[in-house]
Amino acid sequence: MIEISHLVKRHRARTVVDDVSFTARPGRVTGFLGPNGAGKSSTLRILLGLDRATSGTALVDGVPYRSLDRPLWTVGAMLDGPGANPGRTARSHLTWVAQSNAIPRRRVDEVLDLVGLRDAARTRIGRFSLGMGQRLGIAAALLGDPEVLVLDEPTNGLDPEGIRWIRLFLRTLADEGRTVLVSSHLMAEMEKTADDVVIIAGGRVVAAGSAAEVRGEHDSVEEAFFALTDERHGRPAGGSEGIAP
Known part of the structure; x- marks a missing residue:
């Protein structure tokens, strides 16, 4: 389980994360949605120990990420795409990541199969399409067979086939009982995938709950978002009240 509680992050005089609280639960896909610059990536960087909060907590199974001994066994994450050296092959990149957390080498071929990259295992990453790169990032996140997955904008720049593949794959991971947290600015697409x-x-946070609860009387989550926010300023319409987390 992921628990974000009263998280605040300030950069000098600017507050980029302002009292954010929510929970992502096992067996469910939680869509973390909002426009670019809304604070999604900052929240995830704090959750994954890449940045420090000004105040508040971000916990995985009740503990901070930084306290995990071999974090990839508990949390798999993809931020900013695959994050791989373009001169490496897919297999060598995944082998290096696996060694960093004492993950058996046999797991490399297992995750390549899971994401459909077995035939590209010896291909240099610089030759990958954007969709293949996203699959590689997901493969790296799965190396430790973690119960928690955190993916930042995994559908960015993908064609319809790639988006559909990720949608179905995330659903499969959640159905296995994993906690899946996915950030995106593509609300219409995530509404097809997310339980919460x-x-x-x-x-x-201007709204939180099941997809149906957030949608309310609106035709879509996207319409609910625009009803709750002032697009020009990126702030809750009429103040900070939305649907309570």
């Missing part, structure tokens, strides 16, 4: 939805705008 957290919407953030201007660094603040």
Whole structure:
């Protein structure tokens, strides 16, 4: 389980994450949605120990990420694409990542199969399409067979086939009982995948709950978002009140 509680992050005079609280539960895909610059990536970087919060907590199974001994066994993450050296092959990149957390080498071929990259295992990453790169990033996240997955904008720049593949794959992971947290600015697409939805705008949570609860009387989550926010300023319409997390 992922628990974000009263998280605040300030950069000098600017508050980029403002009292954010939500929970992502096992067996469910939680969509963390909002426009670019809303505070999604900052929240995930704090969750994954890449940045420090000004205040508040971000926990995985009740503990901070930084306290995990071999984090890839507990949390698999993809931020900013695959994050791989373009001169390496897919297999060599995954082997290096596996060695960093004492993951058996046999797991490399297992995850290449899972994401459909077995035939590209010896291909240099610089020759990968964007979709193949996203699959490689997911493969790296799965190396430790973790119960928690955190993916930042995994559908960015993908064609319809790639988006559909990721949608179905995330559903499979959640159905296995894993906690799946996915950030995106593509609300219409994530509504097809997510069980639960957290919407953030201007660094603040403006809606949280099941997809149906967040949608409410609107035709879509996207319409609910625009009803709750002032698009020009990226802040909750009429103040900070939305649907309570």
